[in-house]
Amino acid sequence: MVQGARKIMISAGEASGDMYGAVLAREISALDFKTAFIGMGGPGMRAAGVETVVDANEMAVVGLVEVIAHFPVIVKAFNTLKNILHSDPPDLLILIDYPDFNLRLAKVAKKAGVKVLYFISPQVWAWRAGRVKKIGRVIDQMAVLFPFEVPYYEREQVPVTFVGHPLLDMVRPTMTKAEATTKFGLADGRRVIGLFPGSRRGEIKSLFPVILQSARLLKDRHPDIEFVLPLASSLKREELQPSLDASGLEIKVVENATHDVIQVCDAIITVSGTVTMEIAILGVPMVIIYKVSPFTYAVGKRLIKVDHIGICNIVAGERAVKELIQHDAEPEKIAAEITAILEDTEYAIKIRKSLAAVPAKLGSGGALHRVAQLALSLMRENEKT
Template sequence: MVAGEASGDLLASHLIRAIKRHVPHAEFFGIGGPKMQAEGFDVRWPCELLAVHGYVDALKRYRELSGIRRTLLSQIRRERPAAFIGVDAPDFNLWLEGKIKHAGIPAIHFVSPSIWAWRGGRIERIAQSVTRMLCLFPFEPQIYERAGVPVSYVGHPLADVFPLQPDRAAARELLGLNSKRKVIALLPGSRQSEVNNLADTFIATAKLLLSRRPDITFLVPLATRETRALFEEAMRRNEAGELPIRMLFGHAVDAMTAADAVLVASGTASLEAALLKRPMVITYRIGKWQYRLMKRLAYLPWVGLPNILCNEAMVPELLQEDASPDKLADALEAWLADAAAVERLVERFTELHLALRQNTAEKAAAAILPYLTDTEWKASQQPA
């Protein structure tokens, strides 16, 4: 197995546990993290090594990552495991999976690349590289079926974990919040680059909202010490000491559950907000040339997962120049003022939650088990 970043480590750890329920003596090795290791995974390289941020970082580390990949491929060819499972990290895994599939070992990819959003031409490479694709979203399998790629829909693991009816009162009590005040959760992203790009705008938006509604409290969950330090520096730079902001170390799910509305950087956190049934405003800002390139390659009118999955503009998306404090504050205030719109959103997000709730780890394990236990199939794949 190869998992990239913390999200892949978590996803893979659940999958290992599910496979071991059916194949108790199964052994796993490759690239992974502490959660996989806790399930008995043999970590030959830590998954943090695959965490690259943007094209420049990827180019700088190309030789290092290429060396790791080739060394792992040699180990796989020598040890001949029953199967290879690449968890996300498509830029690293698809090359590896193509070589492994050619060697007669089933290559399974868990988490479809976003070919429905941009770079759809990758489907040809995927068809050549993978034995089976495991998809998290219900609209993805038809894309692979048209291309002749064996595919299974397994649902999204967050939908299994999050309750259908989040307990906002309990979250507010946990965070010690005044039940009479409005709460806005500000999530500027988990990466340092995201916080650098958005912190000033988020703080200016908070200032505007407070000037209009003095009864607001702001929650800012930050994932690391580094991102917290960046946000604190932005607070000092913008002379925002008077703002009723509480910074949290982690606790993003609690903050969103407790919130009346969420301002969130586009990414997985927006899906979390949808599963928590929270009204939100999605925003993002990247370099101009990078945004132009992404926009030219994109196929969909939305970037936020809640809108993509619902196939309609359920929540506002304010990107690049549109991500101004005035526009963001207006969009957030609109949610605070329209209880009927929030109720409709909760209904739609509940439908989405049910569609994504599939017992992902068990479904993924069920799709993988035939490749581990069908000796006739495995014999037919051995190179002559």
């Protein structure tokens, strides 16, 4: 560690947070090369020079029942970061999404006298808006993705900055569609269906079999189609291989090229999550599927106050793409929606037009650069006091 360096702890709990944390660490380093980083992250953050004392890949769970089953791992991770905050406090704690864990960590940091910057607000606009006041007591600055989030914090006099969405800068295919088609071993001129099973092992367990069954139905109806699957950074191919082998389908599995995979697809089956925004930005028709334990779903249905599950639909302000939730997330309905996209040209065009409105609502580029500037500003304030 460079003498006189500032130290920042970054806490990111899953694949998307790791992706943002990696770029953010590089942006901060570009502004202040002496900054050192420690915290919770995955391979992206490690490659960016962050000392990840907790592996974020172990933390990617969703749903009340699922979290309870994973509780010992979560507690161990929390205590690891908590001990560092007490024994060797950083100059700043940056929290990325993952609210249930990160807001508790923020409380520890505030007691330790550590400034807290929170990037990617908890979805207070979807449920439990009353949390804003509590959030304000444990953070020093909120950086939000969407302009409609700002008033929720301003009403409670919580410092907030609209920084825009980092995906505007990050969603960039590295090849032309023709180059990607060749590289992935896909036949030129054939229609391609993307299979996006998510980055969480819980999603793989509950939804990957459904996705593969849907693919089987589609192959039976459209023998000429091909399948491609981008492997999330938090997963290993061998975790999916038994299911892939059992499916009897030829599926091209691609690593480290999600955006190139998206652009070669005519339609995509995807779990709900950040990836729906990446797909929307590239304008590819999709069907979103979502399934959690019956208990988690029952609780969420009573609390959540938005009309859509998919963040791309929330941003679009309409049901731009179909969502199949819980018992509706079954192979026949999924295959029927993909078939409609493939066979009904007008329907596919309508979806593409709706998705085209999404990037325009995400602000301008440079989101993570603005977050980096906020981080350095907070540390400078701290040095003056």
